[in-house]
Amino acid sequence: DAAAGKEKAAVCTTCHGADGISQLPNAPHLAGQPEVYVVEQLKAYRSGARKNEMMTVIAQPLSDQDIDDLAAWFASIQVTATVP
């Protein structure tokens, strides 16, 4: 549920931006990212299969429902790409 994900994504905006466009050089854009990819990465951070100081802390308390909602929210953001 993207709307629920938007609420839950409040904590993400500091690094990943309110619109999913990264605010930090070492944080990725999450805008429009495919749901399956986001779910896989959040679960990897939660399990420790993927390691990042910040994301390990963020992901640990997330439920599967939280993860699905967050992924739905970021996937719902429309992105366009223009090649130089």
Add this chain to the structure above:
Amino acid sequence: DAAAGKEKAAVCTTCHGADGISQLPNAPHLAGQPEVYVVEQLKAYRSGARKNEMMTVIAQPLSDQDIDDLAAWFASIQVTATVP
């Protein structure tokens, strides 16, 4: 060097798209991703710190210059995000 990175990124387009917009549900958009982030991730795949069947194979032969060029290329793609 983004231009050199564009050439080297030919192999990436199958999954990540010619414009960095993912073609697969479990592959991320790379369009506009911050250079530092892309460099970190490619080096993590190369060293095995981050694991993915496909990306481990792709990253293993890359030189530091290749990685810098690829990151410069993807960062050079302009992205816009529209929140629903």
